[in-house]
Amino acid sequence: MIRHLSTGAALVALVAATPALAQPGPDRDELAELVRAQAAEIAALRQRVERLEAERTAAAAPQQGAPVLATREPAEPAPAAAGTQPYAPQLLPPGPAERDVERVRAAAVTASGVSTEWGQGLPVFHSADGVFSFKPRGRIIFDASTSFGSDHEGRNLTTTGMRALRMGLEGTVGTHFFYQFESDFSENEVDVVTAFMGWRNRIAPGLDYDVRVGHLFNDRGFEGSTGSDSTPFLERTVVATAIIPQRAFYGLGIMPRLFWKTGHASLTLTGDRIDGDQSTSDNRTVLARAHWNPIKSNRQVLHLGIWGFDEMLQPGKNTLTRNTVIGGRFNGALRLSTGTLIGGTGTTGYGVELGGYAGPLWLMAEAGERRARLDGGRADFVTRAWSVGGGWFLTGDLPPYNPRLGSFGQPKVLRPIFEGGPGAIELTARYESLEFDDILTPAQGWAATLGVNWYLNSFTRFQVNAIHWNTQNTAGAYAGKDDGETLSARVGVTF
Template sequence: MKIFTTTAIAGALGLGLLSPPLLANPSQAALVQLIEQQSAQIEALQQRLSALESGRSDTDGNAEIEALYDQIESLQLQMAQVGSGGGAGSGNGLTSWRRGGPEFRTADGFYRMQLRGRVMFDLSSTGGSNFDERNISGTELRAVRLGAQGQIGAMRYKVDADFANQAVSVKDAWINWGWRGFGLPMEIFLGNRLKDRSIDGSNTLARNPFMERNAVAQVGAAVNGYYGLGANYKVYGRNWHIGASVAGDQIDNEGNENDSVTYSVRGHLNPIKTGTGFVHLGSWYYYEELADDVTAINNVPRIGQNFNDNLRVSSSSLADPKRDEGYGFELGGVYRSVWSLAEWTERRIVAGIGPMGLNERVDRDAWSVSAGWLITGEKPGFSTRSGVWGTTRVLRPVTEGGIGAFEIAARADHYDFTDAPNGADARRTTVGVNWYLNNHARLMLNYVDWETDNKVGAFQGPDSGQSIGMRAQVLF
């Protein structure tokens, strides 16, 4: 930290502020004193920031940490303005690159905008299946996104467009207000965004330690999917959060039928939370009001890699659905560089499948257990604020001459659709290795051993095999 102070004063020397004739000028001496004071303030803020980040498993979205970054950047801007002779109050903005992309903001921080983007390139191969059509290999641009997020006072906004699969689709597109009520941070989102449902279901794939979402996220999804256009409210405590949302169909609804509307709630609690780790408990529930155009429910999740459309689990189509609801539980924890998570879900669908078309309830179940270890000493990027995966802070980035961060992870998933006529049963085991080059780029390798037993569809009967997936990813 002392190096920064010395460098700042040396910069002022280079501008001629400390030449003997100027030192005799009281106004110039005051500028020198101001630079020294600002350098000392930055040093103190950086020490506080380092202490906070080293004691947390998550830093994304933490209000205190973000405020410290803002204060440091504002002081750096003021020092640059003073050193150039502009005075502490001149200038109109600052550019920061600490999130991997350029962020522009005014000196007072009232206006800010950051360019966002991600590229995820996948290579996958499947073998061992009894069906040749399942033993395929290929490449895929899983995500190619470009967008922006920003802030105008207390209002935030975000918009992302995805260009993968030779089509343009809008993902996140929302505005947000934050305030404090009853002494607690609260916020509301209006627009299209991920629903708060399960750990993997609430989370972007770009932060997930595995290439694909787990069975709980896949089986427990509502008809209108992971995203929904609507309103989402969240309140945060010191070691908990609760979120509630009302969302219709995703943005691509053609507009000739009513939306299916999903009402959902999710909460989490950290009953143990220390500087070395925490325990995570969570639960969620949704009820979906189905639109008239939903004449059947038949989700067929992929069990290998996303590229292979032939490798799916058949849930058996349920005609004339009347009711759709789901709930789940979460248990997990982090200790130093090790993490472990478990999830379970049940989705209940009432449909006209009984004798003479009478309504009957069918349950679809899934569970997932996973664990990982960052062998280079980093803290897992799991957020205690919102109960989802965030950024893994790399201690020795490759881009700064280090080795990056290495993580090994394993997961077991189970799909149970057997409560339905002709419903399948399946399981998969995934072993993964992640190499984080820095906070924004990583390489992934996943090996998946799977088994299915579909009763309907093109690939019926017991089957098993292996899938290998690799991913190169940049996120900013």
């Protein structure tokens, strides 16, 4: 019966593929011969699939129970098997054996040759020959926040907002070429965020590289390199938000990266963000970062990192005024402020990272300094920041550390609630400090945060942060010492 079904399916595919029905077709004998050949080919393809899957199962048998690593950034080659950690897979380039299996399965399953799989809530499409892959992307992050206890009623606000509302796509062509594009609609406006093309290859076993060109996300610090959908707290540390180029988290340019088994290094050269203004020269930013894991196993990692940037500011694009988040993103009155500060000629920033995890417990410390050069012989405007944070997964899940990029990704939840488990529950805590110095209107502040994260599965989360903050501004509407509390909550889905 299976043979009859295969023959019938082949006949339907053959007729559907005939472009001109009005033209004379093959006679009965020729048609019968074509059907027999198609049935034989399908049988051979099925045998090859079964053989390859059996070989792959046998090869993977000694590794059963070990965690599987997938990088948060879809355009990366898969990391080496040794010492990998679990977090949620997205679109990854398959290895040779997996690629062969997918090619054969796609050819045997559909007449068009396209195969579809479901991973992070959205389909991934593969061409039959394994050359092309394509995946839509999405990110929905909703926040609610209330602040109270301030001496200024204008700071005691309750607000809501979309932290991210993104749609995009990613894909590969062949083994080496990849691309990604995303737009954000969270402020009710279209904002192009990630948009690049890239090329990757292997230099030697255990040594890979890629080069990306386009609108690029910073590789700068631990949380500064972590996506907004993957941070363990609702807002990144003050090191990530204050020790930063004027162009902020994105720039248009080129970024080559080198990867080895225990770390990576990157170098970035960019102009401004995508702004459509070609009437003046762009600011220029050079940024470099490297991280190293001297200890790396399935359940333990030690992370060391260093980074720095230098920025040249053009006339007309040299405003250095800062209003930096200290107690929550969605309270516009709750900031550390410098007051108006113009006449910048350039900035230089640098920072260090130290942390890691052991089993379900993680810890990360970051520190950085930024010096902004002013015209007219004025002293540099100095920003200093540091933070210490950590977390503990009560459910025994491992922290979603990405050893390839030295940042956090989506977690690999051991027992998702959609499969009858409790999900992953994480307790977090952080202390951070920020200071603006060597200007006429200095400012300083700190914040202490306690949080709870509940990951329903690898791409759905609820987060709650309770923050006690302290500020001392000398400029703006809220000058003087002030303190209070902010309670924030988030629900997020990342596809």
